[in-house]
Amino acid sequence: MATVTLDNVRKAFGKTQVIHGVDLDIADGEFIVIVGPSGCGKSTLLRMVAGLESVTEGEIRIDGARVNEAEPMDRDIAMVFQNYALYPHMSVFDNMAYGLKIAGTPKDEIARRVATAAGMLQLEPYLKRRPRELSGGQRQRVAMGRAIVRKPAVFLFDEPLSNLDAKLRVQMRLEIKTLQRELGVTSLYVTHDQVEAMTLADRMVVMNAGRADQIGRPLDVYSNPKTEFVAGFIGSPPTNFLDAARLGRRAKGARLGIRPEHVRIVPEAETDLGGTVAYAEPLGAETLIHLRTLDGQAITVRQDGAHPIPEEGATCGIAWEPRDEMHFAESGQRV
Amino acid sequence: MTDRDPLAAEVAPKRGTGRPARPLPDGMVERRGAGxxxxxxxxxxxxxxxxxxxxxxxVASTVEQQAxxxxxxxxLPGDQLWENYSRALISGINAPVALMLANSAVMALGIALGKIVISLLSAFAIVYFRFPGRRVFFWLIFLTLMLPVEVRIVPTYEVVANFGMLNSYSGLILPLIASATATFLFRQFFMTVPDELAEAARVDGAxxxxxxxxxxxxxxxxxxAALFVILFIYGWNQYLWPLLITTDPSMNTIVMGIRQMFPSGDDIANWPVIMATSILAMIPPVVVVIGMQRLFIRGLVESEK
Structure with a gap:
């Protein structure tokens, strides 16, 4: 159990700067999710905390102690890799016990800890098997078990669910969350999947091109994005962006963002903004209607599944409450 | 090979109209009749x-010289099998074959194991460590692939002679231990091992x-295992190098020993004993291949993940 602090951490590969200074304070027992599109530097950041990448500039502290120069094994961390990185020639038991064996833990202590972890993860029947004799979900659990038995101060997850099918992913997501609550270990979790980020995180870090655009609780980030990137990346379907100048009214900032669920379809007479329906996606509980405004901008409307669905090609008006509007400057910052 | 190639077998079921094509048994191409x-x-x-x-x-090793x-x-085999083989094994012509077999075994095992150890370590260094001149060293090792033993045999002989290793096992083994092929093979294998495995081990504290x-x-x-089989046979079949550096018959290896048995000038060749020696010389490689066949084939075709 520990706190983790990132203090203006930067990373450069040769001359290419990939992390442009990230500050982050992680409280003891907190679950932090780093989310961003591929290539934004989120994995690099995690690997720097793990000690698998060197820190070019800045400082990483675990429980207040600087670890920039420490080897991974001396940082009191455990990591779960995307492809699980199980040792193929070792049984499940040996895979989980390997770290403890190296640390010189007594045999009965190892057996006890592995048994406890296997119990938590329902792996008891498989302890003698090799990784290749397990399903993807089971391998994932072994990778988790390997992290748990070491009783580390910090868990690091590098996209641990991206190799699983959709159904299993949802199930494992829940299990990871439950496990983390139970163990109360500080966790840092990297993913490109915003649903994972929203559901798992106590606080989430939205990364964009090597910068932490926003750090905050998932719902705060969702309802109050600080930049245009965050507004567009978090939420599905993504926020609609309209050219503020072309709207002609309330010309604050360069672009106006409005979430699909805040847009309503109204009779044309009631509004000054309208468009033609390009196509509609009825999903049962809700319907997504994709419109094109008269000057060619795309807008998605998300409405309750019970509402009438307009015909394709029909024209209709759209409206929203002014308080739901988000205004962004040319630089992408919220104004 | 024959007129029924796999393509023909695929086409064949179409001739019986209306009869559904039978599934082929266990992935084999169906063959029947004359084919x-x-x-x-x-x-x-x-x-x-x-x-x-x-x-x-x-046959020649089981009959009398005159035959x-x-x-x-x-x-057809004669009745001298026991006599010829025991004569070859115990007394031979220059040196007893049993001794030459032992020499060959030491040399072949030494070369095979030595090559595996050295090339494993050098491949490990090249793949997993960043040190100055890493690429240079790799290409230097790779370059030696182009130079067979015969090309560098004179300087090698000079070095071995200066170290006083003529007529010794170390002289037979050490110069042949460096192996670009094996290093290259292990390098390629190590490069297929996912990086995360090394990282996981690092996090585990290894x-x-x-x-x-x-x-x-x-x-x-x-x-x-696959490499061991290949290298054992390579070591066993070494001819030129042992011929050069062993002058003492008690250090002869079997392959060059056979050649030494051939008569020079007017001597009469004892063909039954020479043939018995040849047959004996073949047995160890055959045993190694058969014994390690399972591992060997797995090593060649399957990369265990």
């Missing part, structure tokens, strides 16, 4: 063709050599 026999005939002829000289050598010299050559012994080595098991 089957022709295939076997072809194989048998091929095997006989290759096996015949060995059979002749065996070989006087045409026609016998085609130092580099620990990672090497606990994870890399067990994973290379089948590759090592």
């Amino acid at each position: 089957l026999w022709l295939t076997h005939l072809g194989l048998i002829v091929g095997v006989a063709f290759i096996f015949f000289p060995i059979w002749l050598a065996f 070989i010299v006087r045409p026609p050559m016998p085609l 130092r580099p050599m620990r990672f090497f012994f606990d994870i890399l080595l067990p994973m290379s098991r089948t590759n090592m």
Whole structure:
């Protein structure tokens, strides 16, 4: 159990700067999710905390102690890799016990800890098997078990669910969350999947091109994005962006963002903004209607599944409450 | 091979109209009737063709000297098997064959194991460590692939002679241990091992050599076995090098020993004993290949993940 602090951490590969200074304070027992599109530097950041990448500039502290120069094994961390990185020639038991064996833990202590972890993860029947004799979900659990038995101060997850099918992913997501609550270990979790980020995180870090655009609780980030990137990346379907100048009214900032669920379809007479329906996606509980405004901008409307669905090609008006509007400057910052 | 190739077998079921094509048994291409026999005939002829000289050598090792010299050559084994083989093994012509077999075994095992150890370590260094001149060293090792033993045999001889290693096992083994091929093979294998495995081991607290012994080595098991078979035979069949550096008959290896048995000038060759020696010389490589066949084939075709 520990706190983790990132203090203006930067990373450069040769001359290419990939992390442009990230500050982050992680409280003891907190679950932090780093989310961003591929290539934004989120994995690099995690690997720097793990000690698998060197820190070019800045400082990483675990429980207040600087670890920039420490080897991974001396940082009191455990990591779960995307492809699980199980040792193929070792049984499940040996895979989980390997770290403890190296640390010189007594045999009965190892057996006890592995048994406890296997119990938590329902792996008891498989302890003698090799990784290749397990399903993807089971391998994932072994990778988790390997992290748990070491009783580390910090868990690091590098996209641990991206190799699983959709159904299993949802199930494992829940299990990871439950496990983390139970163990109360500080966790840092990297993913490109915003649903994972929203559901798992106590606080989430939205990364964009090597910068932490926003750090905050998932719902705060969702309802109050600080930049245009965050507004567009978090939420599905993504926020609609309209050219503020072309709207002609309330010309604050360069672009106006409005979430699909805040847009309503109204009779044309009631509004000054309208468009033609390009196509509609009825999903049962809700319907997504994709419109094109008269000057060619795309807008998605998300409405309750019970509402009438307009015909394709029909024209209709759209409206929203002014308080739901988000205004962004040319630089992408919220104004 | 025959007129029924796999394509023909695929087309064949179409002739019986209305009859659904039967699934082929266990991934084999379906063959019946004359095709089957022709295939076997072809194989048998091929095997006989290759096996015949060995059979002749065996026959020659079981008859008396006169029977070989006087045409026609016998085609069936004689009654001198025990005498010829025990004579070869115990006294031989220059040195007892048992001794030469032992020398060859030491040399072949030394070369095979030495090459595997050295190339495992050098491949490990090249793949997993960043040190100055890493690429240069790799290409230097790779370059030696282009130079067979024969090309560098004079300087090598000079070095070995200066170290006083003529007529010794170390002289037979050490100069042949460096192996670009094996290093290259292990390098390629190590490069297919996911980086995350090394990183996971690092997080688990394994130092580099620990990672090497606990994870890399067990994973290379089948590759090592395959390489061992190839290198053992390579070592066993060495001819020129032992011929150069062993002058003492008690250090002769079997392959060069056979050549040494051939008479010079007017001496009469003792063909039955020479042939018995040849047959004996073939046995260890055959045993190694058959014994390690399972591992060997797995090592060649399967990369265990």
